[in-house]
Amino acid sequence: MNNLVSLPRVALGLVFGVACGATLAATPEEKIASAMSAAPPSVSATATIMDWPAEEGADMTELRKGDNGWTCLPDMPATTGNDPMCLDAAWLDWAHAWMNKQPLTNKGMGFGYMLQGGTPESNTDPYATEPTASNEWISEPVPHLMILVPDNAMLEGLPTDHTNGGPWVMWQGTPYVHIMAPMPAYQP
Numbered sequence: 784m785n786n787l788v789s790l791p792r793v794a795l796g797l798v799f800g801v802a803c804g805a806t807l808a809a810t811p812e813e814k815i816a817s818a819m820s821a822a823p824p825s826v827s828a829t830a831t832i833m834d835w836p837a838e839e840g841a842d843m844t845e846l847r848k849g850d851n852g853w854t855c856l857p858d859m860p861a862t863t864g865n866d867p868m869c870l871d872a873a874w875l876d877w878a879h880a881w882m883n884k885q886p887l888t889n890k891g892m893g894f895g896y897m898l899q900g901g902t903p904e905s906n907t908d909p910y911a912t913e914p915t916a917s918n919e920w921i922s923e924p925v926p927h928l929m930i931l932v933p934d935n936a937m938l939e940g941l942p943t944d945h946t947n948g949g950p951w952v953m954w955q956g957t958p959y960v961h962i963m964a965p966m967p968a969y970q971p
């Protein structure tokens with residue numbers, strides 16, 4: 784849970800960094816429903832639900848206490864895509880490191896669900912905010928499972944082409960490398 788306190792500081796860049804039009808504030812019930820839509824009920828039903836910070840400098844707030852080791856977050860209001868997520872403990876560590884641009888050593892396998900797809904992003908640059916000629920922009924993310932492995936050397940030689948129709952390795956050569964496993968037909 785300590786990680787959750789430090790997540791917001793960088794998440795703010797995503798939540799508040801985009802000067803988009805005002806969206807209608809979702810109710811807590813709507814946010815919980817959004818967060819739960821990121822994963823199968825077997826994961827989300829008893830997951831902890833956290834909300835993004837309500838204002839800059841604020842911390843995440845707990846919308847619902849859980850007890851199964853999973854943490855789900857609702858769609859980020861400022862991003863264009865529908866990007867709720869359910870993360871296990873390893874993925875929470877990952878998120879903390881990524882947001883703070885810190886080194887990361889995975890302690891073991893990690894699983895994260897984004898069954899609503901996500902928001903457009905680069906397949907090569909963890910911090911890209913727009914497409915370039917070379918950053919393999921993923922303009923329409925499909926529902927997917929994200930996997931961390933204990934030793935990133937295990938991922939060397941695996942496909943990195945996000946258009947190959949199956950799982951691929953994203954952000955190869957960075958501390959945040961992971962497997963993306965598309966689940967396009969799955970509806971939680």
Ligand SMILES: [Cu+2]
Pocket residue numbers: 897901927929
């Ligand atoms: Cu994802």
